[in-house]
Amino acid sequence: MISYEKAGNSVAPVFGKDCTGAPVALLGHYDTVFPRGTVAERPFMIEDGKAYGPGVLDMKGGVALIMFVAKALKEAGYADRPIRVILAGDEEVAHKHSSMAREFEERTRGCIAAFNCETGAISNRLVVGRKGVIQCQMAVKGLAVHAGREPEKGRSAILELARKIVDIHDLTDFDRGLTFNVGTVKGGVVPNA
Known part of the structure; x- marks a missing residue:
């Protein structure tokens, strides 16, 4: 856990710390762009097998994917490379109250690959890039x-x-x-x- 006074806490667990290969990083965030009170107006719900609510697309689906991938790799006995999970709590405000931009850079250094697990669009397209932000x-x-x-x-x-x-x-x-x-x-x- 990486704690911040003015930003959402961030988490950065490593699975398979004893593995010898170069790590793979799975990246994401769990904050949303919505103002306080949005959940009361549009509460989380599941309808016809689909989840709806603030943050479901950006990016709770990606966070769930990361958790399932980590669990599946552990259950399969995967031991080739460490898996670094890095989840920020303040991505929607460009990490302006935290050091997460630097943390992402430092914690992915030396990784063979890093996957930002943003959920795709409703059309099920794969996200292959991410925009930067200047405020x-x-x-x-x-x-x-x-x-x-x-x-x-x-x-x-x-x-x-x-x-x-x-x-x-x-x-x-x-x-x-x-x-x-x-x-x-x-x-x-x-x-x-």
Whole structure:
């Protein structure tokens, strides 16, 4: 267990520590992107043999796969290579409150292979890559004036930010697999300025 004060704990057990071959790593995360209260609104359920609920696709299916693979290898007596399981508790926020990015790098060093076990899409396609994340903050300052008296003397930071948001979203190129998203926005002083 790797504990963090501001991030979900992470786990990194090794099965077959005495095996001599180069290790294989099975990677994943168990946090979700959903805000608090989502589970109450959309509780976990199984219907017609399929699981539904927050985080089932991203990535509880992959975590379950890792556990079943580790169990099956143990029951089969597999002893060629150690199996390193590394599960993060803060992947959805790009590990900003933990050292898990570094932990992944260090714990997979020397491995013959590392498999990120993200669950495939509903179409049952295999996931063969993973996007990176850059989280940024942008501050735009304007000049607040009375909106009804002398609007021409003001400079709207919100208007400028709106233009920048459109420019950022225009960088998306689906053919190249590049996507950009502005997630949260705050602005303004008072409604009439």
